[in-house]
Amino acid sequence: MQRAVFLKSLRQGVERRLPLIVVSPLFALSLFFVYGFIAWTAYISLTKSGVMPVYTFDGLAQYERLWATPRWYVALKNLFIFSSLFIGISMAIGILLAILLDQRIRIEGMIRTIYLYPMALSFIVTGTVWKWILNPGLGIERLMRQAGFENFTFDWLVNSDFAIYTVVIAAVWQSSGYAMALFLAGLRSVDDEILKAAAIDGAGPWLVYSGIVLPMLRPVFLSTVIILAHLAIKSFDLVVALTGGGPGYATDMPATFMYAFAFQRSELGVAAASAVMMLMTVSAIIVPYLYSELRGTRK
Amino acid sequence: MRRRRTSGIVRPSGPGAVMLRGLLFAVLALFCLYYLVPLFVMVATSLKSLEEIRAGSFLSLPREITFDAWGKAWNAACVGVRCDGLEPYVWNSVLMTVPAVAISTILGALNGYALTKWRFPGADIIFALILFGAFIPFQVILLPMARTLGQLGLAGSVPGLILVHTVYGLAFTTLFFRNFFIGVSDGILQAAKVDGAGFFGIFFGIVLPMSLPAIVVTVIWQFTQIWNDFLFGVAFTVGDSNPVTVALNNVVNTSTGVKEYNVDMAAAIIAGLPTLLVYVVAGAYFVRGLSAGAVKG
Numbered sequence: 001m002q003r004a005v006f007l008k009s010l011r012q013g014v015e016r017r018l019p020l021i022v023v024s025p026l027f028a029l030s031l032f033f034v035y036g037f038i039a040w041t042a043y044i045s046l047t048k049s050g051v052m053p054v055y056t057f058d059g060l061a062q063y064e065r066l067w068a069t070p071r072w073y074v075a076l077k078n079l080f081i082f083s084s085l086f087i088g089i090s091m092a093i094g095i096l097l098a099i100l101l102d103q104r105i106r107i108e109g110m111i112r113t114i115y116l117y118p119m120a121l122s123f124i125v126t127g128t129v130w131k132w133i134l135n136p137g138l139g140i141e142r143l144m145r146q147a148g149f150e151n152f153t154f155d156w157l158v159n160s161d162f163a164i165y166t167v168v169i170a171a172v173w174q175s176s177g178y179a180m181a182l183f184l185a186g187l188r189s190v191d192d193e194i195l196k197a198a199a200i201d202g203a204g205p206w207l208v209y210s211g212i213v214l215p216m217l218r219p220v221f222l223s224t225v226i227i228l229a230h231l232a233i234k235s236f237d238l239v240v241a242l243t244g245g246g247p248g249y250a251t252d253m254p255a256t257f258m259y260a261f262a263f264q265r266s267e268l269g270v271a272a273a274s275a276v277m278m279l280m281t282v283s284a285i286i287v288p289y290l291y292s293e294l295r296g297t298r299k
Numbered sequence: 300m301r302r303r304r305t306s307g308i309v310r311p312s313g314p315g316a317v318m319l320r321g322l323l324f325a326v327l328a329l330f331c332l333y334y335l336v337p338l339f340v341m342v343a344t345s346l347k348s349l350e351e352i353r354a355g356s357f358l359s360l361p362r363e364i365t366f367d368a369w370g371k372a373w374n375a376a377c378v379g380v381r382c383d384g385l386e387p388y389v390w391n392s393v394l395m396t397v398p399a400v401a402i403s404t405i406l407g408a409l410n411g412y413a414l415t416k417w418r419f420p421g422a423d424i425i426f427a428l429i430l431f432g433a434f435i436p437f438q439v440i441l442l443p444m445a446r447t448l449g450q451l452g453l454a455g456s457v458p459g460l461i462l463v464h465t466v467y468g469l470a471f472t473t474l475f476f477r478n479f480f481i482g483v484s485d486g487i488l489q490a491a492k493v494d495g496a497g498f499f500g501i502f503f504g505i506v507l508p509m510s511l512p513a514i515v516v517t518v519i520w521q522f523t524q525i526w527n528d529f530l531f532g533v534a535f536t537v538g539d540s541n542p543v544t545v546a547l548n549n550v551v552n553t554s555t556g557v558k559e560y561n562v563d564m565a566a567a568i569i570a571g572l573p574t575l576l577v578y579v580v581a582g583a584y585f586v587r588g589l590s591a592g593a594v595k596g
Contacts, residue, residue: 037443113579116578119589122528122529132341278436
């Protein structure tokens with residue numbers, strides 16, 4: 001009898017705590033694989049680790065080495081060039097296409113599908129295709145020469161000064177449709193009554209968009225910039241597939257820099273330090289964003 | 300996406316408006332070309348012989364259609380030193396993607412359900428901490444993950460990749476389901492609780508059947524992400540256990556011998572086809588996943 005009561009209360013206790021029992025192991029996974037690993041990498045960045053990890057504390061020496069490495073500056077400069085152009089051009093194309101598609105286009109669904117399909121492709125596939133289109137031997141350069149422009153040169157892909165721009169070209173092709181989709185969703189959420197009122201007041205389409213609609217889309221601007229910036233900082237696959245980080249290390253980015261130092265040059269300490277720099281940059285962008293987003297949905 | 304019932308801003312009236320409308324379609328068509336040309340180039344090049352590629356332009360249609368490059372890309376192209384084509388690597392990707400998608404989706408559904416419908420103290424903080432994992436640059440976990448996989452005896456293996464994708468996919472799947480469940484009214488659940496239904500009873504009996512849209516969005520998102528992944532594949536596998544994206548990159552960047560652009564393009568299509576098909580069949584769900592990637596549902 002007592003046993004039955006005990007079992008019943010045990011069952012109820014377990015039942016009451018089931019949500020916690022289900023979430024806990026998953027949360028533990030996250031704690032271990034995300035925060036535990038971040039802590040490990042952060043600690044390694046403060047040690048003498050080279051080919052193998054060592055655990056003796058060495059202060060900020062690896063960060064001093066990182067910031068004394070010319071290749072790191074190339075990576076940072078590339079990241080800056082790449083992200084500003086990539087974000088700027090993708091946003092411009094995204095806004096333009098979203099506004100144009102918002103004009104009661106009958107085949108809108110089909111056009112949208114075409115604009116967005118590159119997002120479904122792997123960056124490796126995108127890189128492979130653009131590598132072929134942009135290669136100086138048989139691609140655009142030869143096409144123009146065959147068309148009569150004998151001296152046309154377009155060798156950006158193999159030119160260290162311009163190779164980073166080929167990464168921009170391919171990345172914009174892949175992701176501008178994404179910006180379009182986000183802006184279109186934003187446009188659709190603008191109240192029609194406002195637009196009607198503006199039209200009655202005699203405002204032309206230019207004024208309606210620049211003066212009323214786009215300012216209302218400020219939150220969409222913000223989230224699109226953040227998503228694209230996040231993509232830019234993490235960009236790794238496209239660089240590898242398109243230029244392999246070359247010529248030399250001319251198109252290195254922090255992500256490829258970290259990979260090269262970790263897996264090819266076996267300088268774990270420097271690799272860990274660069275990874276921590278990346279994490280800090282992403283966190284500075286993402287944490288305030290997540291905070292403001294979540295505060296809105298919290299009930 | 301919701302369509303507006305009222306008319307748009309550009310109203311067709313008078314010759315000026317008609318011209319504007321024409322311009323509108325011209326720009327839209329131009330951008331269609333911009334997005335489609337690389338796809339066309341990829342398909343056209345894959346159907347040409349190497350002689351034709353060298354003689355003609357990359358924009359021309361193939362004069363003689365040949366599927367040789369496809370055959371070679373599938374089972375004879377050299378990936379590093381092994382010349383069996385992409386086929387074994389496609390199977391690696393399938394073996395990696397299917398379990399990783401299934402496990403991360405189920406766990407994400409459970410997690411999202413527990414965090415929204417059985418609110419307990421700290422649920423919000425737990426969710427925020429899990430969610431952050433979706434946005435970290437994965438470079439910061441590469442080194443410890445490689446060591447952990449080694450200690451688990453999973454280094455360089457497909458099961459190892461399944462584990463990695465499940466763990467880091469969990470943040471996103473939890474986000475998707477949480478956003479979905481927040482919109483589900485608590486009324487039905489309360490009634491079921493009063494009737495004595497438990498945590499799992501409600502989950503399997505009520506919640507899961509009604510969350511089909513969320514499941515589809517999550518499965519498509521996870522499938523696309525995991526199939527297209529390159530970073531984990533290249534960092535944690537070697538040779539025979541490479542997923543198809545890594546193998547494709549190796550095919551393209553194999554420096555020995557003649558550069559076979561037609562084989563490269565056929566290989567790129569093979570690697571890209573599964574996600575492209577999913578997109579064509581279920582594009583609307585894919586777009587919903589993309590906008591959920593902006594955190595709010």
